[in-house]
Amino acid sequence: MSDFKFVTYETLDEGTIARIMLNRLETRNAQSRGLLVELDEAFLQAEADDTVRVVILGGAGPLFSSGHDLGSKELIAERRPGPDQHPTTLINGGTRKGAELRMLQEWHYFFENTKRWRNLRKITIAQVQGTVYAAGLMLMWACDLIVAAENARFADVVGTRLGMCGVEYFAHPWEFGPRKTKELMLTGDALDADEAHRLGMVSKVFPTDDLTDRTLEFARRIAALPTMTALLIKESVNQTMDNMGFQNALAACFSLHQINHAHWAEIHESKWAAAQEEDGIPNWKTAPPIVLATKTEVRADA
Numbered sequence: 001m002s003d004f005k006f007v008t009y010e011t012l013d014e015g016t017i018a019r020i021m022l023n024r025l026e027t028r029n030a031q032s033r034g035l036l037v038e039l040d041e042a043f044l045q046a047e048a049d050d051t052v053r054v055v056i057l058g059g060a061g062p063l064f065s066s067g068h069d070l071g072s073k074e075l076i077a078e079r080r081p082g083p084d085q086h087p088t089t090l091i092n093g094g095t096r097k098g099a100e101l102r103m104l105q106e107w108h109y110f111f112e113n114t115k116r117w118r119n120l121r122k123i124t125i126a127q128v129q130g131t132v133y134a135a136g137l138m139l140m141w142a143c144d145l146i147v148a149a150e151n152a153r154f155a156d157v158v159g160t161r162l163g164m165c166g167v168e169y170f171a172h173p174w175e176f177g178p179r180k181t182k183e184l185m186l187t188g189d190a191l192d193a194d195e196a197h198r199l200g201m202v203s204k205v206f207p208t209d210d211l212t213d214r215t216l217e218f219a220r221r222i223a224a225l226p227t228m229t230a231l232l233i234k235e236s237v238n239q240t241m242d243n244m245g246f247q248n249a250l251a252a253c254f255s256l257h258q259i260n261h262a263h264w265a266e267i268h269e270s271k272w273a274a275a276q277e278e279d280g281i282p283n284w285k286t287a288p289p290i291v292l293a294t295k296t297e298v299r300a301d302a
């Protein structure tokens with residue numbers, strides 16, 4: 001175990017498998033700057049270690065990650081001058097203003113880091129349980145394989161809850177398919193683990209209590225492959241997607257995401273860069289619950 005504060009890092013099976021766990025239980029593993037920077041360090045530690053063949057990324061507690069941290073006490077302290085200000089808020093565009101500040105900080109800490117993890121020189125497995133919403137999807141999608149607990153649910157609710165056109169790393173059409181993406185984002189509805197498996201996004205669905213053990217077993221199977229073979233399989237698929245336009249599409253959609261933020265910031269006196277009730281978006285606290293997308297109902301019962 002290492003001395004990270006927001007994640008844990010351990011190696012198993014004589015160092016061949018690294019397991020990184022998001023570990024911010026009080027916020028359900030919400031992604032603060034501190035967590036994201038540590039996660040990057042942990043991924044790079046696994047990448048640098050030649051003994052490591054497979055990296056598991058999971059989340060401690062009842063759910064994988066509740067998404068971006070939108071306002072915990074720690075997050076506010078990270079952004080304000082003071083002893084708990086995160087040093088990365090003063091670099092990489094953090095001292096600029098307006099859309100430039102937002103674009104640069106999101107590029108470094110939401111976009112480019114997620115792409116870096118996607119291109120890690122190791123095979124990565126996301127181990128997810130509970131609700132995986134919005135930015136939770138980005139972390140999961142950055143991994144090569146996804147293993148889900150039976151209770152997992154997936155949704156990007158930033159359209160219906162924040163008036164945004166998706167999270168910063170817009171892999172949605174590549175993961176859900178184009179029409180399903182439109183449906184899910186326009187309704188804010190969720191997929192369950194079986195449907196995610198049917199779509200091919202999830203490789204395995206395990207009983208929730210067995211998730212950790214079965215994911216490790218799965219990782220062992222992958223780790224048995226020669227490292228050169230495993231990496232070139234990963235690269236063959238990633239380079240195919242890149243040639244189909246994956247990275248260019250991600251970059252274009254990141255720009256649209258920034259336009260979307262800038263729109264809300266421009267029309268709000270408070271400069272708040274997401275939609276509010278006055279814009280026709282329900283308040284987070286009173287919004288109707290997120291339900292599953294079903295075939296026959298306009299909106300499923302909660």
Ligand code: ZN
Pocket residue numbers: 106168257261
């Ligand atoms: Zn954003």
